Each structure stands twice: as structure tokens, then as C-alpha cells.
Amino acid sequence: MCDDDIHQGLVEDPTVSRRTFGLMGVAAAGLATTANAATARVVEKDVQIKTPDGVADAALYYPEGKGAWPAVLIWPDVMSLRPVFREMGRRLAAAGYVVLVPNLYYRVKPAPVVEGAFNFANPEDRAKLTPLRASVTPEGTDRDAVAYLAFLDAQPQTDKKRKVGTQGYCMGGPLAFRTAAAVPGRVAAVASFHGGGLVTDQPSSPHLLLPQTRAEFLVLIADNDDKQDPAVKDKLKAALAAAGRPHRVEVYAGAAHGWTVKGSQVYNEPLAEKAWAELLDLYKRALI
Numbered sequence: 001m002c003d004d005d006i007h008q009g010l011v012e013d014p015t016v017s018r019r020t021f022g023l024m025g026v027a028a029a030g031l032a033t034t035a036n037a038a039t040a041r042v043v044e045k046d047v048q049i050k051t052p053d054g055v056a057d058a059a060l061y062y063p064e065g066k067g068a069w070p071a072v073l074i075w076p077d078v079m080s081l082r083p084v085f086r087e088m089g090r091r092l093a094a095a096g097y098v099v100l101v102p103n104l105y106y107r108v109k110p111a112p113v114v115e116g117a118f119n120f121a122n123p124e125d126r127a128k129l130t131p132l133r134a135s136v137t138p139e140g141t142d143r144d145a146v147a148y149l150a151f152l153d154a155q156p157q158t159d160k161k162r163k164v165g166t167q168g169y170c171m172g173g174p175l176a177f178r179t180a181a182a183v184p185g186r187v188a189a190v191a192s193f194h195g196g197g198l199v200t201d202q203p204s205s206p207h208l209l210l211p212q213t214r215a216e217f218l219v220l221i222a223d224n225d226d227k228q229d230p231a232v233k234d235k236l237k238a239a240l241a242a243a244g245r246p247h248r249v250e251v252y253a254g255a256a257h258g259w260t261v262k263g264s265q266v267y268n269e270p271l272a273e274k275a276w277a278e279l280l281d282l283y284k285r286a287l288i
Contacts, residue, residue: 008170008258010265011079012117040064040094044086049102051147053140057110058102058148059086060155061093068159070287071098071152073145073179075172077261078129079118080104081111084262095280097165098158100148104172105132107140136171138178138204145179149186163188163287167279169261170196173219177206180213189286190215191279193260194222199235207236210243216286217247220275222257248278 041064049056059081063069072092076085081103089099103111113132119125145166152158164186168176173195180187190213192198198219199207210217217240221233233249240247252259252275256266260275 008077008120008256008261008264008266010117010119010121011258011261011263040096042090042093044090044093047100047151049147049151051106052143054107056102056106056144056147057081058100059089061089061099061101062155062157063093063096068157069096069098070162070283071100071149071155071158071164072283073148073152073164073166073176074099074101075166075168075175075179076101076104077170077172077258078104078133079114080132082114083112087262097283098152098155100152102144102148104136104175107135108132133171136175141175141178142182145175145182149179149183153186165189165191165283165287167191167193168195169193170258173198174206177209177213180215181209184212184214187213187215188288189218189282191218191220191282193220193275194225194255194257195219196225196257199232199239207239210239210245213243213245215245216282217245217249218278218282219247219249220260220278221249221251222255222259223251223253224256226251 042061043064045060047058047060049058074085074089074092081101085101089101093099105113108131114128149164152164153160166176166179166187168174173192174197176190176192177198180190197206199205219236226233233251237247237249240249252271255268255271258264258266259268260272261267
């Protein structure tokens with residue numbers, strides 16, 4: 001999970017009502033990619049995925065037109081599926097991927113679980129996330145990962161001859177690690193951006209799962225996260241090396257926790273774009 005002491009400050013996504021949020025997903029084809037990606041067009045759909053624990057709401061993206069592309073599962077940060085992660089899904093799909101972004105908290109409520117501004121420095125705001133975060137367990141995540149990848153593989157746009165990638169942000173980092181262990185035969189690339197809780201003293205610690213995986217790992221760590229616990233990077237490197245997994249573990253100097261996610265006070269566009277380029281390089285190399 002993300003550490004409440006290292007957070008994104010004030011986060012302001014556009015205020016989107018549930019009805020508008022749903023209509024955005026039904027808008028299907030014709031959404032232009034953003035930032036520095038090529039001007040490709042993608043299809044966006046709101047989808048419902050049956051899991052052993054219920055029905056998860058999620059957003060699905062893929063390039064417009066005929067073809068098949070490798071699949072990617074995006075695990076959002078602690079504020080879950082919302083406009084900024086929809087934008088991320090569109091952008092990645094425009095680069096040539098079938099992308100699924102689930103709502104972490106479907107067991108409790110549909111997305112968006114937070115609307116408007118959210119201030120991590122405000123205890124009342126943080127308290128809103130407590131019951132939601134409690135619904136995300138290691139065992140539940142493993143079940144979800146299997147269901148989500150099965151859903152992606154069932155899509156006609158997914159190139160099932162190519163491997164799957166997964167990426168996670170904040171508390172999504174550990175979920176990406178768990179996905180690689182839950183479905184090792186499919187997941188060939190894992191990316192964690194300012195992931196929290198990758199190394200803990202619990203038997204469920206994500207780093208202990210590395211021997212069960214067959215993926216290449218990209219772990220990008222926020223500067224302030226590293227300063228709070230500088231041993232984490234070394235423990236991760238040692239665990240990845242012991243598991244024989246190709247990896248890159250890097251502390252992004254000057255980047256604060258949450259630097260890759262637009263809308264937060266700590267968003268750092270140059271370093272976010274650098275991280276995005278590293279992500280695309282990983283997928284291009286590993287998803288074969």
C-alpha cells in the first residue's frame with residue numbers, strides 16, 4: 001500500500017459524475033491519444049468482468065481497426081480508476097496495446113470512488129480510503145489477476161501469441177508483482193511506478209513472489225520514498241537477482257511519490273515522460 005507519510009499532496013481530477021463517467025466509456029471509437037504519443041485512434045469501452053468475488057467494473061482500450069495487439073493490465077493508484085487513468089489507458093492503447101484498467105474497489109463501490117479534489121494531507125480525506133483499501137487483499141488480488149488476464153485473452157483484439165504486460169502505480173505496484181506470480185505463463189513484463197509496499201516483513205510481501213515469476217521487471221522509485229527507506233531498492237535488487245529475473249531498479253532523483261500521475265501537486269512531466277519511455281521500451285522488448 002502507499003505510505004500515508006509519502007503521498008501526492010492535493011490531487012485534482014476533473015469532477016465527473018457517475019453518469020458522465022459511464023458515458024465517457026460508451027463513447028467507443030474516436031478518442032485521440034494524448035501527450036507525446038502518435039495521433040492514433042482507439043476504442044474505449046466500460047466493461048464488467050466476472051471474478052470469483054463479484055463483478056468488477058473496468059475500462060478497456062484497444063487500437064481502432066482490424067488487428068491484434070499484446071495485452072496490458074494497468075493497476076491504478078490508491079484512488080483507483082478515474083479520468084487520469086482512463087487517459088493513460090487511451091495513450092497506451094494508441095501505442096499498440098489492448099489495455100484493461102480495473103476499479104480496485106469493485107467489492108465496495110463502482111468507480112469513480114473519489115470525485116473532485118482529494119487532499120492526502122487531510123486526515124478526513126484519507127479516512128475515506130480506509131474501508132476501500134481494506135477490500136484489496138493479497139488473495140483477492142491473485143483471483144482478480146487471473147480473471148482480468150482471462151478477460152483480456154478472450155478479447156478478439158488480443159494477440160494471444162504474445163506475452164502480457166502489467167504496470168502498477170503506488171499501491172498498484174505490489175498488485176503488478178502479484179499478477180506476474182499468479183499468471184506466470186502469460187506475464188513477461190512488470191513495471192512499478194512509485195510502488196509502495198514492494199518489500200515488507202510479512203509473508204505476503206510481493207518481493208517474496210519473485211521466484212514464481214517469469215517476467216522482466218522495471219521498478220522506478222520516487223526520490224522521497226527512497227530517502228524514507230533506502231534499503232528497499234537494495235533488497236529488491238537482491239531478490240530479483242536471486243530469482244534470476246531481468247530487471248532495472250532506479251531511484252528517480254527529484255521525483256516525488258506520485259510523480260507519474262497527472263493531477264497531483266507532485267506531477268513532474270519531464271520525469272513522467274522519461275518513465276513512460278522506459279515503460280514502452282520494456283514492452284517492446286519483452287512482449288514477444
